[in-house]
Amino acid sequence: MPSSFDQEENLALDKMSNNIKKLSAFDLRGFLVLGSNGELVHLSDVEKIQVYEMGREAITQDKLMIAGTGGQSTRETIMLTKAAAKAGADAVLVLNPFYFKGLMKPEALKQHYFTVADASTVPVIVYNMPANSGMDMDADTILMISEHPNIIGMKDSGGNVAKMGAIRKRVKPEFQILAGSAGFLVPAMSVGACGGILASANIAPAQCIAMHKAFLAGDMSEASRLQLDIISVNNAVTKKWGVPALKEAMDYIGLYGGPARKPILPLDAASKTDLLKILNDYNIKS
Amino acid sequence: MPSSFDQEENLALDKMSNNIKKLSAFDLRGFLVLGSNGELVHLSDVEKIQVYEMGREAITQDKLMIAGTGGQSTRETIMLTKAAAKAGADAVLVLNPFYFKGLMKPEALKQHYFTVADASTVPVIVYNMPANSGMDMDADTILMISEHPNIIGMKDSGGNVAKMGAIRKRVKPEFQILAGSAGFLVPAMSVGACGGILASANIAPAQCIAMHKAFLAGDMSEASRLQLDIISVNNAVTKKWGVPALKEAMDYIGLYGGPARKPILPLDAASKTDLLKILNDYNIKS
Amino acid sequence: MPSSFDQEENLALDKMSNNIKKLSAFDLRGFLVLGSNGELVHLSDVEKIQVYEMGREAITQDKLMIAGTGGQSTRETIMLTKAAAKAGADAVLVLNPFYFKGLMKPEALKQHYFTVADASTVPVIVYNMPANSGMDMDADTILMISEHPNIIGMKDSGGNVAKMGAIRKRVKPEFQILAGSAGFLVPAMSVGACGGILASANIAPAQCIAMHKAFLAGDMSEASRLQLDIISVNNAVTKKWGVPALKEAMDYIGLYGGPARKPILPLDAASKTDLLKILNDYNIKS
């Protein structure tokens, strides 16, 4: 879920809540609030807690609420994790600290995640997001971290499927590997991912669900077909144009997109035209 | 196929020929001579041609011989391509020029590949190998290059399955995408690769074939299982320890491995012990 | 200036204030609070403002107080910039937003810096810190940004002196280029930097000042000698071991170092021994 802002870039909790309610009509397993596309890094602590609370209010109990709570310091991460749990999150998604890249050796990361997991009353999901963090946690590091009983899975947005497979082979059976992008959901599932947390699910929920179900049903030709179909639109709203394109697409289909917070600029006119063409080609219509 | 050298690092064509003959007992589609693991960059032009000729002699006509012919200059690549074709190669695998990285814009790469493909009497396969070349050709560049009628496929060793899917979706139907590593064969096939050119096929040909067949048969759970099983041993003979580990493993199973050319050092004793353990765990026995 | 924490990782403003007072005995031009080594990213907004206020109280009026105020969003950066100015900062140091790396095109960065500079009552200094941010702003981007009248300089921690020279040649004359590390102060000055903001000045202020003065006096052989001497110790407290080593060294010489906030771990025993040897070799004694 992107976080919603009004034209003055103030948090528009009601818009975000409406988005959740509309998307709840689909058979999604749950929602992530305050992931990368939720602009976690653009919100104040107070705002983050407001989003957690709004989230639980809007997300029905039969669906999971996962809350992004990763900060640069262990103490901030714990504070946010507790706040999310208190608000009713079912699990927290914790991006690794990355500002002091040179110091984030496996042991430092392990201690960070263990300390957070010890302090958390809800399960912890590790979040690896190299394109934004500038760091890529390797299989051995993830495996070390996975040994904590309260760490139940990972979202990997890097797309390195050989790494996912290496983790899957050696990790505890109940550890859940989640694809971090609809661009490689099927390949990730082919090496043992059980699902995904996908930006594209905001604009193509039915297609994401169909792709997931086709794989689970063993219908690989359908799964592959759906996978190939979604790559272009997924690329448009993630790697190519990112958050503003995702929000633009949400506006286009009748959800609330609105602006991202600056310094993220809105799409320029030419990119917007290209985006709409990509959406239409994929049969996403306003 | 690794290239075989004796203890003085001279080309040992008979050893390489024997390896081919032994591996021909397996239902492999063909052989690649002078890929990265064939130490293409370590051979003189004369030696390269000797390998092409030995290759065709050893490889029976019912199996394909693919020859690595990519050099830094277009003219060298054409010279090697013609020599490989003359020796009887069925296709050539052309790694992109990469030394002048900053100048290798899409247009330069396209002209290079088009010129080579024009000059070649056999089909050309594009080879993308970022870990060694330090460059990663993107989907748009590959798509431009794929428009030449004599360019029939690509080997991608980068493992970016979203990119493979993006290419698959838009490329001509007959274009063959080949996984460049056994570490992601199944995920690559799940986005439209038709097979792979795999270092691990030298030491685990039966397992590679089984994995490929399981996928083609639609038995995803078996394909996934085989995929997860092979990742560790594949990693050992590629990313982790590379050519000397692959050769060590070949020696271990009764093929000829021998030394790599310097500056590549043999495995140290501790790594060798670790490697043998990984092989044994995977049920590769001497 | 590192930020000071007690053993429970709570802000220890008195310790930091004492450090400033002791270091004020040296002929330093001023102090930076809440740069990278000030663990800006580890502090809450409230804590940041406390540090700004403590800083101005401790830093005498004849010395400059520069305050780090760069956040990921433009609005947070403006909020912190205003708070720092209100607290009495002479200038603010603004690290570029970097989480959404793919979106931080020159135009987005320019608008960010221009908006901040418009809103700021004190001058703005651009901060480029690729090792932590994972982004390296190029000369053209810096030149675009430098056109704002309230943007008066840059701190460059990347060490690319050809880039500094390219900027120096084309930028407005009053624009101040500041070396971001004592590891390349003299080379930076040789291409037009006027000084530096240096972590090593916390533990070797006299040597940093001597190096600066030697260059200004035209005594290149002395400047070069001092430059070569400091590289090893500077490397130890920055790139090699970072903040915990800097704090360890401060403890060693009678300033307050204390712990960094987690996930940054304290130096292990072996590294500490190595560090002390490097300090002693450089004639830094307890």
Added chain:
Amino acid sequence: MPSSFDQEENLALDKMSNNIKKLSAFDLRGFLVLGSNGELVHLSDVEKIQVYEMGREAITQDKLMIAGTGGQSTRETIMLTKAAAKAGADAVLVLNPFYFKGLMKPEALKQHYFTVADASTVPVIVYNMPANSGMDMDADTILMISEHPNIIGMKDSGGNVAKMGAIRKRVKPEFQILAGSAGFLVPAMSVGACGGILASANIAPAQCIAMHKAFLAGDMSEASRLQLDIISVNNAVTKKWGVPALKEAMDYIGLYGGPARKPILPLDAASKTDLLKILNDYNIKS
């Protein structure tokens, strides 16, 4: 020295010889044949030897001839080194092997350079060129390599002056550090480089010499001025447009430039116009 080719891309030794003779009028210490801009990687072994022989014929005995001889294998490097020595080279410049990046650990690089230096009758200069090789040898590796008595210096094209300083501080006094680009000659000299091997010396020899002499004479303000002046033109013929721009500029000033070998494309018309403007701004006239 770029290598000269005629319009069919055949080696034009007479053109290259003429270039050397014309440039010999300047007080350059010597010439490098078959460096990166000499398109070493684009020449066959036979052609390389032809260039070495032409070089020694054209370069008078009072000037040094340095020959690039670095190949991917140790044996090829030794073969070329012996050929260059036999042709009369005063020293060889050996780029590190880099294709098998993952295997080029410090020990492998050390053994490579030691074996080459043992086999060479002329002194060996280490060449670090990260932009092309995709690898950056660090200070510790260079220091290990520098211990061989026949290894007398390094050319560093990476521009990391803190690293150069770290090497200078700890290396044997007679080891010569040479700037690999005119973009940072003066900063490199400020940390102990004794000179440079500079592409820009082909088109601005007088300015390069003046910059070098100004530094040696202790006239830092003149050295800095010349350094800032040359950065733009140097950038144009190296990082920005590379070999074809350097050759275009040589044609422009009355030397022979000619084409680079494909896949390097000639400059397009717009870039050529930009280049000529940059040359003119720097007072390089036809």
